[in-house]
Amino acid sequence: MIKQTKFEESPITVLTEDIILNILHRLPLKSLGKCKVVSKSWHSLISNPEFAKFHLQLCTDPPLTIALQYYNTFSRLENSSDITNNGAELIPLEYQFPATFFKTHFCFLIGSCDGLVCIYFKMKSVMVTKQVFKDMMFLWNPMTNERKEITLPKEPGHTYVKFKLCWFGSVPSIDDYKIVLVYIAYNYPSERRFVVYSFKDRTWRQMHDTLGDELIFGPSINLVFKNEALHCLVSHETICKFDLVRETFEVFPLSIPGFSQGSHSKMLGVLGEDRSLYVMFSQSPVNWLWEVWLQKEHNKWDSWRRLYNTSMELSEEFVLYCSKFLGFTYGGILCVQLMNELWLIDPTLDPPLYAVVKNPSYAKVFEVFDYVESLISPVSVLPQVNQSKVR
Template sequence: MNLPEDIILDILSRLPVKSLLRFRSVCKPWCALITDPYFVQMHLSRSLAINTNLILILRKYPKFFYVDLDVCQQEAAVELDCPFKSPKGYLIFASSNGLVCMFDDDGVVCDSQKYKVYHTFLWNPSTETHKKLPFTPIEVPVNARFAYVAGYGFGYDPTTDDYKVIRVIRFYNAGDNGYYLIPEVKVYSLSTNSWRRIEDIPFLDTQHRLGVFVNSAFHWIAVCKTGQMGLGIVSIDVKDDVCREVPLPDSVDDKFYMVIGVLGGKLSMLCNFTRVCVELWLMKDYGVKDSWEKQFSIEQQSVLGYFD
């Protein structure tokens, strides 16, 4: 019996990725259907909605292993066949929608300058597809004394249906009042397979190199350049290439250890007031200061040490 195509689509979109990879060999129409971008997006949207097709990737240097969280009876992690080979292995720094962004743990020296640049890769362990990003050198200023990677990040931008990688290089040069910063920021777009340079990023120092991607912008905890000097949250919007400070709630300041993340698609902040309490905040309406809402507070002394 021949089923209507919309019924076949609905059935196939409910299946795990491994089954779909096998079913591509059933016939040419099925192969074309399963690899069609519309179906891929449909399958992804359904997986996100019902929280399925979850895989935990573990690293035991230099190998990678995975645990299928949808298979309750899985007894041990299974080794992944990493398509990239390097004597020193690779580091995964972010993932989005099943796509993993990673770089080699070796790096290459850029031109005649002694600055290391890491090759970046995208890898989908479920579909066994991968891509090496084009190499982009560090544009070292003539008066730079030293430099290193200050920030990086990876995420999916639904407004443009595109995946973005960002790299922030921090150069220092001795000025009249001590060392000052010369930043270099580059953004990679998967749709164009190219890097572009962003100019004039006004923040001094990121406290965590890995950026959090939400609302089409990368976020870091940083020493802000505008306003009073102190820790805050800065963002780089990949739509307009503008760097902004994200306002903190009035009830908190920079006198705590801060970690940011994404919870339910919202920007979140974990505040560790050492030996006092740990609070989790959620920004319900992005960019609106008054929309920060405290989700819970932990004050058990026996637990607080684990948040250090």
């Protein structure tokens, strides 16, 4: 056996940087954490913001499902794609936020994109805390547990944030991230602001458009992102669209047969690998008859086709205690809130199969969202400038 001398190079040292990068780009995220300690050069390569972007582009794993629960808890939904065997469970995520944040503030989700989660901390009532605190907003990467605070625009007096009409995400065609916030005054509903932050322009902007009133005060419970625009179900027959590139509003008719007749609850969302827009509505709180319509061609508002038409006569408990539909996971499983429980329903089966999620914290789930793990740093996407100014 021939011994290697101390001067002889090992096979790994003769690899070019391009070959090493090509290998590292294809490794799982957990393996990259171990690779960081191999050498200073590898640590530098993996820590580069461009490496994180390229690694995310090569990722083929489907998004995870994250649940936001009461008591300021974020949990990962495990085994949500297949509920036929052992069902699913909620596993709480670790935070890098001080415990004092949650004693003085309520936690709300603004959005999730590229492995980053935008969280808004709304101060609790002064009567409850006996102190005055400010609202705060952070970008947080649950994978790396790194966070960065975002300076908020100055609020117009005593206001609250309409969280279901707020949003954070990327706008790829202009290589930008944007945040949308809707502020409404407690005592004066006419005092409202629809503000947008562009990371590229490094400033908050207030939107002035008559259609913005419809968006802010519509009965929809959420904004939906599709093709670089936000969509909101304004009424039974109307969808409002906010173009994130041009920052303009448009209104389109919603042509679904029988949609306005006897609807008990309504929801707008995206579904499937191509993230097609869907509209879901239930027609009776007694037996929860519900339908899901999918848009066949984006921006063709008369191209809806019925995907499901299902009776949810699952159990007496479901009929009595179903609070609301939370939406679909990336894999097409419907999430439903029942009192303090989360139910998962597979609507593709007849009758629909359901499972009650194991929840160790027993905290009610009131929102679910897609999340893709990444190494992207909140610091790398957030400019280091004064962001409080509103134009």
